[in-house]
Every structure is written in C-alpha cells, then in structure tokens.
Amino acid sequence: MKAQVFRGVNQLSYEEIPMPEIAPDEVLVQVKVVGLCQSDIKKIRYPLYEPPRVFGHETAGTIAAIGSEVKGWQVGDRVIVLHHIPCMHCAYCLNDNFSMCDVYKNITTTAGFAPSGGGFAEYVKVPGHIVRNGGLMTIPEDVTFEQASFVEPTNCCLKAVKKAQVQPGQTVLITGAGPIGLMFIMLVKHFGARAIATDLIPSRINKALEVGADAAFDARDPDLAARVHAMTDGIGADTSLLAVPSEKAFFQALDCTRKGGKILFFAEFPDEVEIPINPNILYRREIDLMGSYSSSFRVQRLAAEIVFNRRIDVDALVSDRYPLKDLAIAVEQAVAPTPETYKILIYP
Template identity: 45%
Template sequence: MSTATAISGTTYSERIPATMHAAVYRGVNDVRVETVPVPQIGAGEILIKVASCGICGTDLKKIHNGSHSAPRIFGHETAGTIVATGADVSNFSVGERVMVFHHIPCRKCYYCRKQTFAQCATYKKVGVGAGFEPSGGGFAGYVRVMDWIIRDGGVVRIPDGVPFEQAAFVEPVNTCLKGVKMLNLQPDETVLVIGQGPIGILLASLALRTGATVLTSDLYPERHAIAATFGLSNPIDARTEDVAARAREATEGRGADAVFVAVGVDALIKTAMDAVRPGGKVLLFAQTQHGEAIFDPGAVCMDEKALLGSYSAAVDIQEEGAQLVFDGYRNGFDLTKLISHRFPLKQAVEAIDVASKPTASSMKIMIEPEA
C-alpha cells in the first residue's frame, strides 16, 4: 500500500497510489488536470476509487461564475468502489460498489424538522472531497468520504448488475423527484417542462409517472427524440412554436397546471408564468445562482400563480430515488441513454468545455477516470 494513505486502523483492498490525476479549479474558467496526493482518510471514513462522475450544471456555474474560492475539486454525481475503510467503519467493506451523496443533513435542526433539508447548516457542509476544500471531488481518481456522510446514510450500495454510470444518476434523480413531489401533481393535470437536457428529461419522466399529461419544450429536435424513448410524446419545438400558446391549446385555454423551468435562463421565467394557468405553479429548478430576474407581480397576486423553487436533494426520499434508478436500469428507466459523451480524467478540461457549450448532440457528460 502507499505510504501516503497508510494510516493506523485503515483496511485496504489494493495498493493505493500516492498520487492521482484530478481536475483542479484554480479560478474563474480555469480548470487544470493536475497530479495531486490521494486523500488520506481517518477514523470513520472511507476512500472510494471513482468509476464514473457526471458533470452537473451546478458544477459548471461554480467554475464559470467564481462563486467558490480556489483551489477546489468539483464533481458530486459520483459512483465507485470502496478501496479503504478507516477505523470504526463497520457498516461498509472494501470492495463494495457504492454511490455517495456529498451533502447529508443533521435531521434535527429547525430546517430539517420542516423538511427543508438543503437549508440545514450541516447539509451545507460538504463531506466528500479529493483534496483542498471538500467540494465533491468526483473529478478525481479517488474521493474521501467523511464520517457523518457515512454514519447518516450518504453512502448507498449499488446492486449487482447495475453499472456505475446508472448509479451516478442517483443524486440528480433525487433532486428531480424532490421537485416533482413539491408540486403534488394529479392525473387530471397537465405539466410543461421547459428544457429537455438530462435534467429536463428526468423531471418530465418523473412527472409522467404521476399520471399527469406532460408537455416538453426544447430548441433541439434531437433532444425531443431522446425524450421520446422515455415515453414523452408531447414535444413543443421552441424554435418555431409559441410555448405558452401551445400549453394553453392543450388545456382548453387555461394553461398548464404546473411548469418546470429546467434551463438556467432567467428570461424563461416569464415564458413559464405565461404558460401556467391562474392558480397554477411554476417551479424554478435551474436558477442556482443568486441574481436579479423580473416577473409580473400581478400574476402572483391577482392570478394566484405560485412561483416556487427546489434545490438539491432530500434525504427523506433517498431510498425511493435510489430504487427508481436501480430498478429502472432493467425496467424502462435506463438513464445511461442520456449519456452523450464519456471522457477519461486526463481529458476533464475538454469534458467541462463540451458540457459548458450545449449543442443538439450533447446531453449528459461523464468523466470516467479509467475510460
């Protein structure tokens, strides 16, 4: 084993190298593939060898907007194999295949009691990292998982037969399921999902499971074609059609009962508010950076249109979300179909560039260290 990680009480499954490659954030729009030390683990912690990590839009916003200090290693949609366990770890063993949540709430504070887990102070602490300030760390060869993440349910075993790529979707599916549950959709309702990137398709697919009629809008026919493989059969071509008008046409002039905004473009908030019926709900899912956006306050007050937000995952639906992903691999919810690009870790900068400039042919971008 490597002397870099040879800590008393640690159990290893293989020889751990002293160093690894990682995509290190050094400043705004500055990510570099560097050689860094493999993180050491202590008592109650585990070391995971990363097999697959998805690039999330939130990672990209942090890289491009400079909202976080440097240096850091991002990446939080992580699946891999446990290669080392620290002293006092009894519920996990080396060799197990797992995915990991980088946030886990305390479950005791005021926000947790109100099931607003993403606002919990403990939840806002990141418990997974690959060096520097813990920031997910999945854009690296190995990640260290801290004790409270393990103790409080943040590490999830991957069943046999489910590939790492599918398991890496457990965290984003949880976030989408949380948003869908917030709207309490009914079978007689019509839902519009604006944007059919990977997150938009996940939101629309989960909304479809409620029995509601689901409309989807996007600029790219290629994305609608992928959405169709998930049973989404009411596409709106946002290049040539009036999205709000189409929503009204589909609902006897009322407008959609609920609208998801799955694109981080604030101008689309107005489109969503125009498309939703009086008394309906608009949920912002992609507006994950603070700033200013304008909407019609009369639409909220007089038309009683509700403007809501949903951010990050929810621990109370963790088992349900994971089971959706794991069972779905064989039962019509194969999320690997959303993957358009796979990059080895040494090409992580290129992967981030592709993910940052979405095109008709780009969907989910994965970084896979051993690809």
C-alpha cells in the first residue's frame, strides 16, 4: 500500500510499504480522508520522534478486515478511528486526566513502523485495546467521511471549552481565527456564549464573523483591550482561549480578561519560549491559568453528536484538499498559509 513515511525532519517519502497484518482482536481500516493537524506538522518539522513513522490521526474510513475475535463490526462499516483510548483505571483516568494516561499515550493506531497514528496511508491498523474500548465509531449514512474526520479535533476543542466552564451569556475571547479558532467560535456559540476573535489576517477576521463571532478584531489593534471591555460592560472577557502560540497574544488576553476570569492555553508553544509574569497579577485579579491538551474520552460521544447533527458547520472550515502523494505540499501550505487557508484534508 502507499503511505507517506516520515524519514527525518521535513523528509516525507511517498512510498510502498507492507499492508499491516492484523491480530485476532484487531481491525484494518481503509482510510478515506484524514485531516492535517498542527500536531502532525510539528512532528514532521521538528526532531521530536525517531524515523521511520507514519503520522496522521484525524481519520475516517471503511473497515477492510476484522480479526477472528472482533465482535460488533463488519467489513464495509463506515467508521471514525480514534487513535488513543485511555485505560480507565489509572490515577490519571480516575481524575478525568485521560490524556495523561500511559496507555492513552503509548497505544495507538498504526500503518507500520513505530505506531504513530498511521492515517497518512491507504490502510491503518486499529489495536485490540482501541477496538474493544470505544475507539471505533459508526458514521451515520447522512454524514460524509469529511465531516466525520472532524470529530477528533472537535473533541479536543470541546474538552477545552468544558474545562474552561464556558457558560451561556458569558463572553469568550479567542486568539487566532485559523481552523481551531474558528471551531472554538462555533462551539462557544453552540453553548450560548458570545465569541470575540482576533487574528492578523483580514480574511480570517472576516471568516470569524461569518461563522458566528459577535466581533472580530485585528490582533495588532492598540485599542483591543478597550474594545473588549466596551463589549463587556467594562469588566472584560470571562474566558480567553489561546488558539495561537503567541506571547503577545497571552499578554493581550491578560489585559482583556476580567478579574476572576480564566485564560486557557490550547496551542502548544515552542519549548524555548518562557513568559515572564508577575504572580501578583494572578493573585490580585484571581485569574485562573490552565492548559488543555489533546482529547477527552469523557466528551467523545458529545463531540460526535455535535458533528453528526451539524450543531457546528465543519464544512465551512475546509479550504483545501490534497491527494496523499502531495502531503508535503499541504504541510508547506499549512506552515505558510494563504489568506484563504483553513483546514486541509488529505485523501489516500
């Protein structure tokens, strides 16, 4: 089968590799579409993992083969593939910190080599642990593979919204109106809150308004904090969601967030970045700083329901579609986006 094999930093090789062989408790899925995620791009462009590997994890496809011990699934079933499932009984899982679970981190889907997601291939193997514990979800007939591929990123964003305890009537500042920021806008609106977005690209500012933001501003606007305060009776946003890894965006959020509010780090910053802050700012203003990484099994079914029932318009997020052989071109576009670049989908 064909796959895009990571052979080193910024080295993707479109090549023929062996079809994964499945054990009695495993499932083989033919990949129909896989989303290109910022975490995939980071793994391709930085020396974080030893090659060779096949990345890609926002996967939707059709079951091509099932092991003899697998129950409840048939060849031809249309499915979402969840690349991580927690153990459900370690200390992290018992505290709902599923993404910290060792099983969650270390057991994943694969197309070959060291298991690393495997979605950037024609077929991906789903381990028994994931098959047995909810890692395959049926795609309804009226939902496209493209739409279904958004369930995983929706889960990640939904987890953050839930962690920040966004409530109806609140105001949420979202820094960055790329595909993740736009999804945050949709989810914030879905839960009855107001959304204020910022970005540097005029077309993304307009796009934020198109998908439901109550206001959208240029992140370079020197009056940004004043504008946010003017929209919130002078107190500021209840919550700020950092959807871009920007030190400036953090300090803007600090200026825009009300006393007693929350700032949530969603985008991953480069490891060398350090943000100096006077702790008395957090103490005196009672600001909560928090992070949200990856997905949560707790909200998986809700994420699927939101996508499947079109509570948010994921189709509006798609800007580009590439065949698998052009993955390297897609990565370059994502790294240096055009004004109209949002979510990029890949087709094996």
